[in-house]
Amino acid sequence: MSNQSDWRFCVKCSSMFWNGDPQGLKGVCIKDGGGHDAAGFNFVIERDLPESENIQPNWRFCVKCFLMFWDGDQREKGVCAKDGREHDAEGYNFALSHTTPTSPIPDSSTRQGQWRFCPKCFSTFWNAAPLRPDGSPNKGVCAKDRQGHDPVGFNFVLSHDTNPLIQLIDESTRVQVSGQGFVPKGRVRIGYRYTTPSGFTDATDPPPIEVEPDNDGRFSGVRFNLQNGATNIRVRATDTGTSLNADGNLRS
Ligand SMILES: [Zn+2]
Ligand SMILES: [Zn+2]
Ligand SMILES: [Zn+2]
Secondary structure, three states, rough: OOEEEEEEOOOOOOOOEEEOOOOOOOOOOOOOOOOEEEEEEEEEEEEEOEEOEEEEEEEEEEEOEEEEEEEEOOOOOOOOOOOOOOOOOOEEEEEEEEOOOOOOOOOEEOOOEEEEEEOOOEEEEEEEOOOOOOOOOOOOOOOOOOOOOOEEEEEEEEEEEEEEEEEEEEOEEEEEEEEEOOOOOOEEEEEEEEEEEEEEEEEEEEOOEOOOOOOOOOOOEEEEEEEOOEEEEEEEEEEOOOEEEEEEEOOO
């Protein structure tokens, strides 16, 4: 694997943080000193790529606050919410994709733009968050001065939820479906068909099952019943947010 998932938007500070800690740690958010609070897509960030027209490397995980910050300036490393000092890089060297006039990367069902560098705190933040209740722009909260972040430089366009997967459990008279890698709080449509001794069910009979993945993009415990003697069971889960499919089969 040359990429890492579980990078998320924080609804409190608007920066991107890593939500994949095995112990469930969420870093430190400047908004309230607690952990970051994930919402929206699950971004999949590439790593170990050289600089190019559309790629900027030297983005790193800060082990103190869990934000993604730019580590490409050896004189300065921004401001960390943990202690007000510089960020502290650990782990991979990430590469963010950005659009350019001569080599545009458009937004799509699996890519979101308007991720920007803040020159005050050095984090990357989403510059398109919904307006605040008073109608003013929402630029998050910056560790440098507790005001909004400032957008400078490239418009990063980042991939999300690119690898949905399902698992099937054969429960004899029914099948249990679970999944991961879907758009968090999105909508997944699960269709299935199988062969019976008397014929073939199709995807419209019965209609597809709809489920909402949790805030980590997972769902579990979805079941459908089987007729006697069912074989060649095929299941397809379609993420309606990205239009990507995850397939599985049993008794084939
Ligand atoms: Zn935060
Ligand atoms: Zn930090
Ligand atoms: Zn900032």
